[in-house]
Amino acid sequence: MLPPNRSSVKKDFLTLAELSPQELQFVLRLSAKFKKRRKKMAPASHLRMRTLALLFQKQSTRTRLSFEVAISELGGESITLSMSELQLGRGETPEDTAAVLSRLVHGIIARVNSHEELVRLASASSVPVINGLSDRFHPAQILADLLTLQERKKRLRGLKVAWVGDGNNVCNSWLYGAALSGIDFVVAAPRDYRPLEQAVREAESMTKSTGGTITVLEDPIEAVRDADCVVTDTFVSMGFESDREKRLSVLMPKYTVSEELMSHAKRDAIFEHCMPAHRGEEVTSGVIDGPQSVVLDQAENRLHTAKALLCLVLLGKKAQAIARSL
Numbered sequence: 001m002l003p004p005n006r007s008s009v010k011k012d013f014l015t016l017a018e019l020s021p022q023e024l025q026f027v028l029r030l031s032a033k034f035k036k037r038r039k040k041m042a043p044a045s046h047l048r049m050r051t052l053a054l055l056f057q058k059q060s061t062r063t064r065l066s067f068e069v070a071i072s073e074l075g076g077e078s079i080t081l082s083m084s085e086l087q088l089g090r091g092e093t094p095e096d097t098a099a100v101l102s103r104l105v106h107g108i109i110a111r112v113n114s115h116e117e118l119v120r121l122a123s124a125s126s127v128p129v130i131n132g133l134s135d136r137f138h139p140a141q142i143l144a145d146l147l148t149l150q151e152r153k154k155r156l157r158g159l160k161v162a163w164v165g166d167g168n169n170v171c172n173s174w175l176y177g178a179a180l181s182g183i184d185f186v187v188a189a190p191r192d193y194r195p196l197e198q199a200v201r202e203a204e205s206m207t208k209s210t211g212g213t214i215t216v217l218e219d220p221i222e223a224v225r226d227a228d229c230v231v232t233d234t235f236v237s238m239g240f241e242s243d244r245e246k247r248l249s250v251l252m253p254k255y256t257v258s259e260e261l262m263s264h265a266k267r268d269a270i271f272e273h274c275m276p277a278h279r280g281e282e283v284t285s286g287v288i289d290g291p292q293s294v295v296l297d298q299a300e301n302r303l304h305t306a307k308a309l310l311c312l313v314l315l316g317k318k319a320q321a322i323a324r325s326l
Helices: 021-037 062-073 095-102 117-124 140-155 169-181 198-211 220-224 241-251 297-314 318-325
Strands: 050-056 075-083 107-111 129-133 160-165 184-190 212-215 229-232 268-273
Touching: 021 140, 021 169, 021 297, 021 318, 050 062, 050 095, 050 297, 062 075, 062 107, 062 129, 062 140, 062 297, 095 117, 107 117, 107 220, 107 297, 117 129, 117 318, 129 140, 140 169, 140 268, 160 169, 160 220, 169 184, 169 198, 169 212, 184 220, 198 212, 212 220, 268 297, 297 318
Parallel strands: 050 075, 050 107, 107 129, 160 184, 160 229, 184 212, 229 268
Antiparallel strands: none
């Protein structure tokens, strides 16, 4: 095995747009296999003698646990560091941090405040960098969301998914995931809280080859009508706490996913939320705790999709052999 800084091919995962439709489908298939066989599998050695650094500028429950457990169950090791433990928190540049880590570990998973900082980290790193969340994108979450949707609906292409609320980092990555999957994705958000225009344009371009559609509008009822899946996220994401009152005044109650709003979706529609959830704000308790909610499936699927993503990013073509062996 080559030293970590000698890898000839590096694949980062920063937005989800780095994947082709075929690679995304491979990740979902491999995730499903890992999930099905988890209880029966002996300890794996796919990442034996590989160590990953997990850098966290923000709090984390599902992202940290899913990646740490995934790395462990794949036979690798992880080192998790907070900003208070990193020289990055004392003014060291992302470029210097990346250059040093590239000599010591085989991959970097970073949960950061600024997406620009993540891009700088990846540009200077010679080992793969995975986005564990930034202010603009949260691609690892969408893998779990898509796997959950596929489990419930047995397909992705041709489904209608409605996003309701703040067009935040999760929504931006959903645009790419939907476009790559051939999903008809509709965003209902106030004018000042729409997703990134660049993400919308790029997702629209992707649909030319996958058959999906991208629509951005303001009316949540129109968006949800006949949807197979309704998705939302907190109205006040990490880093936007100072705007809490303004955000809630604009988004509530019109964009709160309630039982009444869900009634406009298909009768067998499911509800997704990446959590943590604020009941009574972006979603009512009756919806998130009700029979249409699949939020715990999503949380569990973060583990299985993390395993598949790590195999694809770190092992390249060897991931195909792993998939055949399961």
